[in-house]
Amino acid sequence: MPGLISERKRAKESNMCFTNLPQQDISFISKGSPQSRSKVANDSYVPILPGLPDDVAKLCLSLVPRTNFSAMAAVSKRWRSFIQSEEFMTIREQAGMLEEWLYMLTMDDEGESRWEVLDCLGNKHHVLPPMPSELKAGFGVVVLHGKLLVLAGCIVSEAGASATSDVYQYDSCLNSWSKLASMNVARYHFACTEVNGLVYAVGGYGENGESLSSAEVYNPETNKWTMIEPLRRPRWGCFACGFKGKLYVMGGRSSFTIGNSKFVDVYDPVKQSWCEMKNGCVMVIAHAVLDKKLYCIEWKDQRKLSIFNPEANSWEMVPVPLTGSLSIGFQFGILDGKLLLFSLREEPGYRTLLFDPEAPSGSGWKTSNIKPSGSCLCSVTIKA
Structure with a gap:
């Protein structure tokens, strides 16, 4: 009898994995690779x-739950x-898990920086371990397959700025x-x-402070960077986003323009070539992509949100x-399909702004209790 009870208990526990999974989400369970099934017959497997x-x-x-992954x-x-x-992320997505x-790089009043993590309710969970290298200026941040990539940047010293090519x-x-x-x-x-x-990665400044037109692409499967066709002209201080499988580069300055550039460089990975549009924005201090639209704040008018629709090529x-x-200067964050505006300077009475793109016209803005512990240098949203 004890043995029978034990067997029933084990059977019940094994079934607990599927109790909360909707029926329509189980369809992919039977799609295991032939290799995994054939390996079962191998005694060494x-x-x-x-x-x-x-x-x-x-x-x-x-x-x-993700808190148990470590x-x-x-x-x-x-x-x-x-x-x-990547397969792990795919299965979690299919299962609705x-x-x-929200990952925010913050800096306190003493100049110390750190990455801190907030959940979808804005509750602070933990601080990331320190990066293997010191914080650089002019670095890039990208989210890829649920991972955070910090790219290049420069180390500033009394001798000047020294560009790096490190990726963490x-x-x-x-x-x-x-x-x-x-x-x-x-x-x-x-x-x-x-x-x-x-x-x-496109444009920027190089090792000797020269403006760059070069561009390169990273493949996570091979862990390799490959040079692609360069821009038609050097460009720096710019930013990039992806729409409909193409790379858009805008903002910043170009050696072919006086002041800031309104041109948009568009790269087609299929044709492996660049083309140019003229409907861009200038002097962008913050940007974010949400629901297939680009949201920007420009230095010249920080009390307006510029929204770009690539389908209509309109703003x-x-x-x-x-x-x-009354201060100006914002950094963007994205949580639960909504846009967060963090002020770059802490002021009494200030609260984080929240914009809901799905709200009726004229009622999209609210305030939020979500706020970083210091000045927000940058933020990214990771789903894992």
Whole structure:
């Protein structure tokens, strides 16, 4: 009788993995690779979870809350490799288990910087381990497959600015940093973004402070940077975003213009070539992409939000309320499909602004209790 009760208990526990999974989401369980099924017949093969096919075992691991990922990664090399894989993120997305977190690089009054993490409700959870290298100026930040990449930048000293090509990656699942392949060109104040699962870095300043027209792309599968066709002219202080599988570079300055550039450089990865548009924005101090639209704040008019619709190649202007602050200077954040505006300077009575793009016209703005612990240098949203 004790043996029977024990068997029933084990059967009940094994079924708990699927109790909260909707029926329509189970369709991908049977799509395990032929390799995983054939390996079961191999005597030397060790399954992910004994007694379960690997596709079912992967689903069970994918249903675990993200706060337990670090402990899971310590179980075995196979678990660690799976948790770091793109497949793991895909299964979590299919199962509706992705969690949205806001990562903010903040600086306190004493000049100390750190990455801190907030959940979708704005609750502070933890501070990231320090990066393997010192914080640089003019660096780039990109999110790729649930991981945070910090690209290049320059080290400022009494001798001047020294550009670097270093790339570091923070794995939100393992709560650890690692060094990736360096870029081909050391650069800072450049444009970077993710398009179709690849990372692009364009323009900026080089090692000797020269303006750059070079561009390169990073493939995470090969951990390699490859040079692509350069811009038609050097460009620096610019930013990039991806729309409909293409790379858009705008803002900043160009050697072919007097002052700031309104031209938009568009790169088509299929044709491997650049083209040019003239409907850009200038002197952009903050930008973010939300719901396939680009949101910008320009230095010349920081009380208006410029919204770019790539489908119509058109701009819309939305006034930004004061909310008790007369200062200017904002940094963007994105949480739960809404845009957050963090003031660059702390002032009594100021609260973070929140813009809801789905709200009726004229009622999109609210205030939020979400705020960084110091000045927000940059922020990204990671779903993992």
